[in-house]
Amino acid sequence: MKTVVITGASGGIGYQFAKQYKDKNFHVIGLVRKSTPELNNLDIEVIENFDVTKEDAIQKFKDVMAGRSIDLLINNAGIFKDNVIDNLDMDTVREQMETNAYGPLRLTIALRNNLKKGSTVAMITSRMGSIADNTSGSYYGYRMSKAALNMAAMSLSRDLVSQGVAIVVLHPGYVQTKMNRGKGDTKPENSVSGMIKQIENVKRDTPVQFKHYNGSELLW
Ligand SMILES: NC(=O)c1ccc[n+]([C@@H]2O[C@H](COP(=O)([O-])OP(=O)(O)OC[C@H]3O[C@@H](n4cnc5c(N)ncnc54)[C@H](OP(=O)(O)O)[C@@H]3O)[C@@H](O)[C@H]2O)c1
DSSP: OOEEEEESTTSHHHHHHHHHHHHTTOEEEEEOSSOOHHHHTTOOEEEOSOOTTOHHHHHHHHHHTTTOOEEEEEEOOOOOOOOOSTTOOHHHHHHHIIIIIIHHHHHHHHTGGGEEEEEEEEEEOOGGGOSTTOOSOOOHHHHHHHHHHHHHHHHHHHHHGGGTOEEEEEEOOSBOSGGGTTOSSBOHHHHHHHHHHHHHTOOOSSSOEEEETTSOBOOO
16 A cells, blocks of 8 residues: 655645545545544544644654655645735745745655655645746745745755655646635646646656646746
8 A cells, every 4th residue: 555645634735635645545644733524534644733844743753654655745735925025024934934945845854764766755836936937026935935845846856866756846726725715716626636647647757847737847
């Protein structure tokens, strides 16, 4: 049985990943700050009190995983704050960097020995992290944190390719979740089934690809 680890599995896109991989008969490990009845009903391994910004939570999870292999790690947990140029709140910029960029990097490195030849790491980024695609400005912390995540993914793919580990960078679309108060033009189930296809078809050599959930390639 294959094992998938998903951060931010309590709702939105992360919950959908947990549900769809459970249906595909994976052993699903959902990392959450706090579980929900809906997640508990999936009958998966749920690990609570996991905050991706906390070094001790990552260390604790690393200990839980000692000796276990991971076929797929999905770095999905993320936050969005609406930063504009006037009165830019640097604390929220920092918070987004910690959660969206440093968290996935720390966790991936912590679990490095659990990844083996054929394993995949999926980074759930955003098109808003594309420098080439930034034609409207603003959103400093979110854009910067996702661009930093994309760069981390590129370095990780170069560093882990000899270990047989592939990385894929995925944009989920504009998805109806808590993050955008249910706005969006795509249902989580469609976004996630599209991203699962991209994970299944991941290119196992470098350079890493930046893919839309619909399969098209995006500009860095
Ligand atoms: N929705 C979109 O249109 C869209 C577009 C592009 C990219 N994305 C990306 O897709 C990913 C999933 O977002 P979503 O739309 O599903 O949003 P969501 O419904 O707000 O879910 C975000 C998840 O991340 C978790 N999380 C946040 N901070 C965390 C932390 N410090 N430690 C651990 N978990 C944390 C949340 O847990 P709690 O329940 O504890 O808060 C929640 O489970 C994010 O990386 C987001 O940037 C979303």
